[in-house]
Amino acid sequence: MEVILKEDVVKLGHRGDVVKVADGYGRNYLLPGKLAIEATAANKAVIDQMKASAVRKSVKEKGAAEDLAxxxxxxxxxxxxxxxxxxxxxxxxxxxxxxxxxxxxxxxxxxxxxxxxxxxxxxxxxxxxxxxxxxxxxxxxxxxxxxxxxxxxxxxxx
Known part of the structure; x- marks a missing residue:
């Protein structure tokens, strides 16, 4: 099963990545937990918007983390x-x-x-x-x- 990650998942990937996972892991953990969405043709079209948003959010979070550091x-x-x-x-x-x-x-x-x-x-x-x-x-x-x-x-x- 291919899914698009909506959040960073440890040992799996970062937000916006398309990853291949076992059916049960995707169906029972990632999808109900809103950590990922199925990688359909329509969702793949939305992935570009998600990646751009993720990059902006990542830059903002990293800047805040550097100030806090x-x-x-x-x-x-x-x-x-x-x-x-x-x-x-x-x-x-x-x-x-x-x-x-x-x-x-x-x-x-x-x-x-x-x-x-x-x-x-x-x-x-x-x-x-x-x-x-x-x-x-x-x-x-x-x-x-x-x-x-x-x-x-x-x-x-x-």
């Missing part, structure tokens, strides 16, 4: 966590925590767009990539500190 790259997030021996955190800093931190700064970013391979589990500074659009990625500086008062630092000075 510049703003987000200037953001520095600081988290305080309990620390055990060897500076290991009792908890961790996850992509959800980073998304909440960004939201507190006024940026709405879906946590799934934060490319954190595994949660941060140690003290220090990290640069976490945030994928905002296909070719647009911003880097957020994340600092993790101990929430305990600096008793160890005060002891030698006394």
């Amino acid at each position: 510049k703003q987000i790259s200037a953001v520095e997030l600081t988290f305080e966590r309990k620390v055990g021996e060897n500076e290991q955190l009792f908890g961790s800093v996850t992509s959800g925590d980073i998304a909440q931190g960004l939201e507190a700064q006024g940026f709405t970013v879906d946590r799934r767009k934060i490319s954190l391979e595994e949660p941060l589990r140690s003290l220090g500074e990290f640069h976490v990539p945030v994928k905002l659009y296909r070719e647009v990625t911003a880097h957020v500086k994340v600092t993790i500190k101990s929430d305990a008062p600096d008793e160890v630092a005060a002891a030698p000075a006394a």
Whole structure:
């Protein structure tokens, strides 16, 4: 079955592409979900209009994502966590925590767009990539500190 994609579908194609899919996948998932339309002669005539519209929309979205990337790259997030021996955190800093931190700064970013391979589990500074659009990625500086008062630092000075 040939379909014309109305939206980007992961591992299948981008908006406006004509792709060949299994009958069941097209009939049971793509068509009812309004992600695609059947590739008939009439619909193929409409595809040019859809592609032009998609290009305009893509350029607009990419421009907005680039502006947001510049703003987000200037953001520095600081988290305080309990620390055990060897500076290991009792908890961790996850992509959800980073998304909440960004939201507190006024940026709405879906946590799934934060490319954190595994949660941060140690003290220090990290640069976490945030994928905002296909070719647009911003880097957020994340600092993790101990929430305990600096008793160890005060002891030698006394």
